[in-house]
Amino acid sequence: MGFEVTDTTDFVQSFQIEGMNVRGRVVHLTDVAERVLGAHGYPDVVSGLVAEALTIAVLLGASLKFNGMLTLQTRSTGSVRMIVADYTSPGIVRACATFDREAVESLGPSASFEDLVGTGSLAITIDPGEDMERYQGVVPLDEDGLAQSAIGYFERSEQIPTAIKVSAAMLSERGQGTGSTWRAGGIMIQNLAALGGTQTVPSDIAEEAWTRASTLFATVDGLELVDPQVESERLLYRLFHxxxxxxxxxxxxxxxxxxxxxxxxxxxxxxxxxxxSDLVESDGMIGATCEFCSTTYRINPDDLTNGEAATP
Ligand SMILES: [Zn+2]
Structure with missing residues (x-):
């Protein structure tokens, strides 16, 4: 097995199980998770959900065959009303959430996904850019979490048998005092035999291969996805060697x-x-803060041409 090991801390890696029409991807987020979540100061339970959404956006977005953008967006009735994560090829990510802080804090640190989001939907939007048409698939949120909801998306919208696991955690750095940082990771496999195509594997053999791959996949532990000591190559080797x-x-x-x-x-x-005019602040400017990166812009309303635009 010739693995190419690099020292990137934030990456997505594709893999293929030999002899099966099963492909997958592994994602590790360390500095990027810290950068995305550090910009927000969300309660930990919300940060965890945002990190998971970000991981899923990468797992899905890395399959784009063109220079486009994939957006994952939830809308829900619970105290967490919206989570947005997007992936722009080749590998640029951002994420944020809209939530009621008081309501989230009253649910406590061990609130479940269902407690936090209630019911709602998950929309996956693929924007190929240029003049090409956008594609959107919407599925109900699964009470078991974002990964399970994304699996539902593949079942309903794409009809590709898919397994996804994601994990996010605050981990303390070894030998770095008391500080702890966010890490997130995920793994996904898909049964491409279900797509038909040019491979001529008999369907019963393909089915057996998928069952076997899924059974091995099910042994992935959440900690293996975020532990910096578990390299993705080591995890793949353990599962599928x-x-x-x-x-x-x-x-x-x-x-x-x-x-x-x-x-x-x-x-x-x-x-x-x-x-x-309702937005103008005491200094005569309009302030707007980006929900993704927390950059604040001060706009002079005199620079806007509202109401003065010529009709086409
Ligand atoms: Zn921004």
């Missing part, structure tokens, strides 16, 4: 936000003059 597993190169991930003063102005330009 009997069948043989080919792991591809690490694809690096980084935090990035697309916000800019121009984008904020473009959003504000859709407001009426009256709505704008």
């Amino acid at each position: 009997e069948d043989g597993v080919r792991a591809f190169a690490h694809q690096p991930l980084e935090f990035g936000c697309r916000c800019s003063a121009e984008r904020v102005m473009s959003v504000l330009s859709r407001y009426s003059r009256e709505e704008l």
